Amino acid sequence: MSLEKVVFSFFILLALTLNFGFVLGEFDNPDHHHSFELLAVIVVNLIATVLKFGDRTQTGALLLASSLVAVLQLLAAGVVWAYAAHVSATGMDSVMMASIVSLAAGALLANVVSVVLIIIDTVNLRR
Template identity: 85%
Template sequence: MSLEKVFFGFFILLALTLNFGFVLGEFDNPDHHNTYELLAVIIVNLIATVLKFGDRTQTGALLLASSLVADLQLLAAALVWAYAVHVHAGGMDAMFMASIVSLAAGALLANIVSVVLVIIDTVNLRR
């Protein structure tokens, strides 16, 4: 068992589960979605992205692409949150929260793709 592969799998699964935890709840209710949880999701996703660099296979390219999509959507969600709280005169409302959670849900889908690709790649190595 390679410690590098354990860390790689750990961060990919952690990104997925944290993202799922953030998205879970009523889409438009700010009380169901924590700012710090979104921050944790962003940080773990960025770490997972860095771990995906260097793999020159087609699967590695797809893993990196899915991770970059997740990072982009999570950063967009954070920007919408910051705009709603610090710039928008009305503050955080249901419309902004629904947009934030929708972006995070897109990142969740990209993280699911990453995990499925890793599982497929692992199964193919056994053969």
């Protein structure tokens, strides 16, 4: 067992579970979603993305692409949150929260794709 593969898998699974935890709850209720949890999701996804650089296989390219999609959507969610909290006249309302959670849910789907690709790659290594 390679320590590098364990760390790599750890961050990918952590990104998925943190993202799931943020999305879980009523989409439009700001009380069910915390800004620090979104920040943790963004940071862990960025770390997972950096760990995917350097793999020159087709699976590695798909992993990197799915991770970049997740980071892009999470950064967009963070921008919407910052806009709602600091610029918007209405503040954090249900419409803004629904937009943030929808973007995070898209990132969740990209993280699920990453985990499925890792599982497929692992199964193929056994053969």
